[in-house]
Amino acid sequence: MSIHAISSSQVLINHRLVPATILYSSVTGKIVHIIPDIVVTSKDDEVLKLYDVADACNVTPNVILPGLVDSHVHLNDPGRSEWEGFETGTKSAISGGVTTVVDMPLNSTPPTSTIQNLNLKIDASKDKLWCDVAFWGALVPENLDDLLPLVHAGVRGFKGFLCHSGIDEYKRIDREYIVAAMNILKQSNVKMLFHAELTDDDNIMDGEPADPTKYETFLKSRPDELEANGIAMVIDCLREVEGANPLFGAHIVHLASALPLDLIRSAKRDNLPLTVETCFHYLALHAEQIPDASPQYKCCPPIRSLSNRLALWDALRENVITSVVSDHSPCVPELKNIDSGDYMNAWGGISSVGLNLPLMWTTGASLDKPVTLEEIATWCCENTAKQVGLQDVKGFIAVGYDADLVVFDPTLRYSYNDIDSFFKNKLTPYDKTEFAGMVRRTILRGKTVYTAEDGIVVAPGGTLLLNV
Template sequence: MPIKAIGSQRCIIDSRETAATLLYSTDSGKIIEIYNELVPSVDDPRLKLFDVEDFEDVTPKVILPGLVDSHVHLNEPGRTDWEGFATGTRAASSGGVTTVVDMPLNAIPPTINVANFNTKLKAAEGQLWCDVGFWGGLVPGNLKDLIPLVKAGVRGFKGFLMDSGVPEFPPIDKCYIENAMSELSNSKAMVMFHAELDTGSQETSHDNHHQETDSCQYDSFLASRPDRFEFDAISLIIDCLKKSMAANSGKGPSVHIVHLASMEAIPLMRQAHKDGLPITAETCFHYLSLAAEKIGKGATFCKCCPPIRNEKNRLALWEGLRDGSITSVVSDHSPCTPELKQLEKGDFMSAWGGISSVGLGLPLLHTVGSTLNPSVSLMEIVKWCCENTAEQVGLQHRKGHLRIGYDADFVIFDPNAKQRVTNPTVYFKNKLTAYNGQELIGIVQRTILRGLTIFDVSHGGPSKSPLGKPILEPREH
């Protein structure tokens, strides 16, 4: 059994930065031993004991656990011109992501029953550069498909309370939510929501801003999806969760709010945690790094739903993240073809909403986090992007940590090197992102998945062959 060792004076292990040496098997793909110091050489007796054939000291670079991006739209099959398994997972590997979890849309067919899931798995064969898990969908009429999908290996389910943007994935209502929570109350599967809801209240944009608007101005789009949409949606979800728990002797499914963007919703999450409800929330790289005031006319590559809000809101999201009201950070990589972004027209109201960023998250958070006081530590980033996302998807027993018996998923990160993001050099299929031209501090030098290198800057980037696997084990955590 070939054993290798890697070490650094800077490793992120169990919420602290420490010197360490990690031994791992390229056969089993597991970490088999960790020494809490950097061994001097391959001739160290402790390495000899395991017949270590290769030892590498990467100091002063940092060894982190592989990132788990639990919100990625790979869109294959059906909309593979938007993204695909090969391009999307290669892009993920370039940013130290060793596991992504694919959303049930915008592929055609969506992952709303076992037959559709099998179609997706067939399309994924031989195309995975990192490990890939899968979410199922909550849509009207598929309640009886949920448990079969859990048994087939999906990690949980996502639904919309408003139009999803694609006709094959319609929104659900309160009655469906309550029934789905009941259906899944004895399951480990997570129930997740795109939490925007237009109740038609007088406070929505249709009534409180001028009739004549310029759809090329970002403020027009922002006014069309106000904070109230998120507040009302999360309020409804919390009410449904309380009702479900009351009806099931205090038991209820774990609930998760995807891409929380409004600071107005943070007090709801804080109170829900005080009430002991099993609910978590994520935010995204773009909500933490971009602000409405800086989005120019016609810059539709910055359109996403919920929308990017103002600078005060951006800073409040960081506060919510640091106090635990928000638990994780993901990409919500939601690409499309450049034509659907309507760059020439610059119309925010009709352009596709989604920001491509898979693989950019680690340097983005490291860069933007350095501007805060106190600055964001790598331990915090690991908590939000490795540990908590692994727990969200039920993989905390093998992903998200550097621990003996866990998958040998590592990131070799140079926190001081600089890079400039440019559209032509990103790895995802459609070369368009909101970060074009931005200088970032920190570069992923290498990504190792289950002991095998899937990305190496010094060897041209992604590995020549796909080394990822689908994650289909029934969820037990």
């Protein structure tokens, strides 16, 4: 009696919302059958009898989506678990229908740059995972010899910075390192990720010191050209790589600026293995609305203009940008300089893992052509799963895939409050924002792990998704 059934008049299958009933196992955690109709109300249905279904429910008019895959999350554990941690970060994820996160190699201490450091992270995660977790490794100047061992140990790829990372122990890399690393990794099936603001100057402001509480001061300190120059260099490095595995490639993280979009279009026309993500905050917010002395809005690269925001949406719909992620990057409140309002010396990062669906649905509704749930699933489930090599088990509702399912009410409107979140440090730019759309239920590998009525309803049931 381990087979369960859930149905709706709107289930996202093959990029369409259709009536369906999903049968899944709470033992194997897999989807075992999909009926192209709502049948859970019929006690005489032959398919339900065949599978000896233990229980069934119809969640119409709510929508059933695949569990989201957030491929850019900083859990900061071990070493900076006071900023977040496996427990609070993964609880936040499942409360918003995110069933898989990929943890960044910083801001944990030590960073995930060696096998030894990866094992420290694995140990720190034990009994603390409420969703499934995979790992990125580090690209730092001293670890070229560690890259292939980390691949064999299961990391999904590697991330490097072309500027100061914000963490002194995580050094920037240069062109020589990138080309060497690409040649080491090109026969593997992993991605190389780049924070592509290119500068070797940690403080690029010229002239007299400007007012650090002005958002404009911070925005001018990280101009669009930094991203354009960094992306151009990554593309040039890709052109030097020959004989690569078709699954190998470069990935630009958290694109904030529309300036490099033509560079990216050109690279794609040349069939270079390049993918690009942007973040919820770049699609939801714009510089003109950000108040001074409010560093909860600070992230790197910075949130830019309204016209820039709309250009990012257009690029998503062109498939120039391929995915949308949180870049969940929390810290303790004092590092955000909330009391002083000092943007320039505040930590640059925004918390949002688990807010994925309401942010996309709410913001996308304001576009001239409103966003659809099919589009959101492409950007936040399917393409993120592909990016991390999980496209055969995550990101889709299909037989044989993990039964990671989200029951979403797209009609509900409510006020989001930071205090109600699972974040360890309850500070976001979205406090008191009116959201549309709420996750009513999250199912992880066949087990209900969260409901809007009861909160988190199980012990930690997440697992590590090592690429071995």
